[in-house]
Structures are given as C-alpha cells and as structure tokens.
Amino acid sequence: MVPVAASRPDPAARRQRVAVVIPAKDEAARIATTVRAAKAIPNVDLVLVVDDGSTDATQHVARDAGAVVVRHSVNRGKASAMETGAAVVAMRDAEDAAPRLLLFLDGDLGESAVNAAPLIPPVLDGAADMSIALLPRQAGAGGHGIVVGLARRSIASMTGWSPTQPLSGIRCLTREAFDAATPLAHGWGVETGLSIDLVAQGYVAVEVPCDLRHRASGTDLASQMHRAGQYRDVLLAVNARKVRSLARGVRRRLRGSADT
Ligand SMILES: O=c1ccn([C@@H]2O[C@H](COP(=O)(O)OP(=O)(O)O[C@H]3O[C@H](CO)[C@@H](O)[C@H](O)[C@H]3O)[C@@H](O)[C@H]2O)c(=O)[nH]1
Numbered sequence: 473m474v475p476v477a478a479s480r481p482d483p484a485a486r487r488q489r490v491a492v493v494i495p496a497k498d499e500a501a502r503i504a505t506t507v508r509a510a511k512a513i514p515n516v517d518l519v520l521v522v523d524d525g526s527t528d529a530t531q532h533v534a535r536d537a538g539a540v541v542v543r544h545s546v547n548r549g550k551a552s553a554m555e556t557g558a559a560v561v562a563m564r565d566a567e568d569a570a571p572r573l574l575l576f577l578d579g580d581l582g583e584s585a586v587n588a589a590p591l592i593p594p595v596l597d598g599a600a601d602m603s604i605a606l607l608p609r610q611a612g613a614g615g616h617g618i619v620v621g622l623a624r625r626s627i628a629s630m631t632g633w634s635p636t637q638p639l640s641g642i643r644c645l646t647r648e649a650f651d652a653a654t655p656l657a658h659g660w661g662v663e664t665g666l667s668i669d670l671v672a673q674g675y676v677a678v679e680v681p682c683d684l685r686h687r688a689s690g691t692d693l694a695s696q697m698h699r700a701g702q703y704r705d706v707l708l709a710v711n712a713r714k715v716r717s718l719a720r721g722v723r724r725r726l727r728g729s730a731d732t
C-alpha cells in the first residue's frame with residue numbers, strides 16, 4: 473500500500489503524544505545514541521527501553537541517556553519485550569487524554585532513529601492504523617530472501633496484502649490496533665503476526681520509506697543461525713493463524729447448519 477499524503481493535522485492530532493518503545497537485548501554499544509535520536513522525534517514525550525534480559529550494561533546506558541527503562545530478568549524474546557513496553561506505556565497514559573501512539577524502534581538504529589519520524593503522520597492523521605518503515609539496502613546485509621519470502625507470501629495469502637519488507641519491526645501503531653493484535657506472535661514471528669492479524673481485521677497498514685541504518689545480519693554462522701530462528705518463529709506465527717482461521721470457518725459452518 474502506498475502512504476497517503478499527510479493532510480494538515482487537526483489540533484487534537486497535533487496534541488497526540490507518541491511513546492517510543494525499544495526492545496533491547498545486549499545493545500549497550502548503540503542504545504544511548506538510539507535513545508537520544510528517538511527523543512528528537514516530533515510528538516514523542518516518552519522513550520521506553522525494555523531491556524530483554526541483557527547480559528551487558530544496556531539498562532544503565534539507556535537510563536543515563538534519558539530513557540525510562542524496565543527490564544526482563546531473563547530473556548523472553550522481542551515480542552514479549554514489545555508487550556511489556558506497551559503495558560508500561562498504558563500505565564503512564566493520562567486518563568483524560570487519548571492513549572499514546574506506539575512507535576516501536578530497534579536498539580541498534582543509532583543516530584538514524586530520528587528518521588523514523590515519517591511513520592507518525594499517517595497514523596496521527598488517521599490514514600493508517602499501522603505504518604511500517606521501508607529501509608534502504610543495508611551495508612553488509614547477507615540475506616537470501618528466504619525468511620522474507622516466507623513472511624511476505626504468508627501475509628499475502630491470508631490478507632491479500634503483499635508487503636515489501638514484511639520483517640521490518642520499525643512500526644507505529646494506534647493503541648487500538650496494538651490491542652487488537654494481542655497476544656502477539658512469539659519472538660521473531662511478531663511482525664508477520666501483527667500484519668496478518670491487523671489487515672485481516674480490516675485495519676489499514678502502510679509502508680513508509682525511512683532512512684534508517686541498523687546492524688544487518690551478514691553471512692557468518694551467527695547470522696545464519698539468527699535466520700533459522702526467524703524462519704522458525706515466522707512459520708509458527710503463520711501456522712497458528714492458519715489453524716485459528718480454519719477453526720473460525722468450522723465454527724461458522726456449524727452455526728450455519730444449526731440455524732437451518
Ligand atoms: O531476544 C531478543 C532479541 C532481540 N531483541 C531486540 O529486538 C530488536 C531487533 O533485533 P535484531 O537483532 O536487530 O534483529 P534483526 O534481524 O536485525 O531485525 C530485523 O528482523 C526482525 C524480525 O525478525 C525485526 O524485529 C527487526 O525490526 C528487523 O530489523 C533489537 O533492538 C534487539 O535488541 C530483543 O528485545 N530480545
């Protein structure tokens with residue numbers, strides 16, 4: 473889907489606040505720069521780092537850089553860190569104002585994190601319920617399109633929408649859309665699950681080009697192991713949704729035959 477041109481936001485939309493949520497596992501080297509860049513994004517009044525059981529100094533570095541930090545004492549995976557982050561933001565949302573939009577960033581974006589700003593206007597203006605960053609080609613990237621292809625084909629077959637970068641986790645969502653997609657798919661299946669669950673329910677997703685840089689997986693053994701984990705989690709997310717959709721169909725048919 474092509475992003476709709478941003479129209480002039482109404483005053484309520486201009487006041488709408490945004491919370492940045494950064495799931496982070498062992499990101500001490502980059503998290504400070506990422507946090508500072510995230511704080512510079514217009515409308516952002518809260519930057520929350522969820523330290524997902526890091527064994528390095530991520531939590532301390534993030535706090536020193538000005539983030540609110542919560543921590544999983546053991547590693548639970550990215551999706552769980554996103555759920556924790558969204559729950560903490562909800563506790564901090566004002567009772568008499570609209571809930572904050574949720575802008576999920578990765579901990580390794582560094583200075584480029586500020587370039588996630590274009591994700592906000594389409595959601596703020598109501599043109600989309602979820603905006604997803606389209607990243608430029610990354611130096612050193614060594615993927616062969618296997619996980620990406622699985623995610624894209626699965627989303628397309630279940631929703632009719634074929635995203636260009638289905639694994640991109642740099643996303644902005646309304647609270648309503650986020651809640652409609654919970655519980656999230658586990659681990660690396662989270663982006664695929666979000667896209668299937670939201671678009672299948674009629675929520676609007678758009679992809680927006682953003683000049684973001686991250687630590688791309690290369691061609692070494694660790695990168696290939698990482699891709700194997702991504703493949704497993706995407707497959708699990710897709711299969712769970714296929715089973716759920718089949719079960720819904722069976723229930724509908726049973727209700728239909730009971731009515732006749
Ligand atoms: O157990 C974990 C592992 C990672 N992370 C964080 O999750 C983010 C993404 O992890 P990363 O190692 O950068 O993964 P990549 O493979 O480079 O990520 C790509 O693919 C992922 C989906 O597989 C998406 O979530 C990312 O947005 C996308 O950049 C980073 O902030 C990590 O610190 C956690 O919070 N918990």
Ligand SMILES: O=C(O)[C@H](O)COP(=O)(O)O
Pocket residue numbers: 613614615616617618619620621688689690698699702
């Ligand atoms: O490197 C990547 O882009 C991801 O790990 C996905 O790998 P893939 O390109 O093999 O799908």
